[in-house]
Structures are given as C-alpha cells and as structure tokens.
Amino acid sequence: MVKLSVCVGSSCHLRGAYDIIKIFESLIKQYKLEDKIKLTAEFCCGNCTQPVSVKIDQNGPFSVTRENAGEFFKKYFLEV
Ligand code: FES
Numbered sequence: 001m002v003k004l005s006v007c008v009g010s011s012c013h014l015r016g017a018y019d020i021i022k023i024f025e026s027l028i029k030q031y032k033l034e035d036k037i038k039l040t041a042e043f044c045c046g047n048c049t050q051p052v053s054v055k056i057d058q059n060g061p062f063s064v065t066r067e068n069a070g071e072f073f074k075k076y077f078l079e080v
Pocket residue numbers: 007008009010011012013043044045046047048053
C-alpha cells in the first residue's frame with residue numbers, strides 16, 4: 001500500500017488542497033486503486049511557498065496544482 005498524502009496546512013488549503021484531494025479520490029476510484037493507494041491528509045511540511053504539497057510515502061514534497069493533479073497521478077501511479 002502506497003501512502004499518498006496531501007498537505008492541508010493553511011497555505012496549501014488556500015491553494016486548493018481540498019480540490020486536489022477530491023481529484024485524487026476520484027482518480028483512485030476510476031482506476032480501482034483503493035487497495036493500493038491510501039489517501040491521507042497531512043499538516044504543513046514546510047513547503048508553503050509552492051502549490052499544494054503532496055508526498056508519496058516518504059518521497060517529496062511534490063508541488064501539485066489543480067491543473068496538473070491528474071497528470072501527476074498518472075505519472076506516479078499509472079505509468080509505473
Ligand atoms: S501549508 Fe502545506 S507545506 Fe505548509
């Protein structure tokens with residue numbers, strides 16, 4: 001099980017963390033990855049100047065926006 005965590009600290013929240021979570025949720029459902037990816041929320045990881053911080057297990061933070069969230073997901077979870 002891979003842990004996909006989205007920062008919900010105040011800065012990331014303002015930059016659309018909730019939307020990113022929704023996008024990941026629907027992609028996980030769409031590709032039936034519920035038993036492979038555990039989507040969680042995390043507090044600030046000190047990357048606040050960037051778009052929404054996302055980690056995959058201990059990797060990252062990656063900076064994800066509403067616009068590139070789908071592409072990010074596909075790159076890390078569908079093209080491996
Ligand atoms: S609020 Fe998300 S990295 Fe700080």
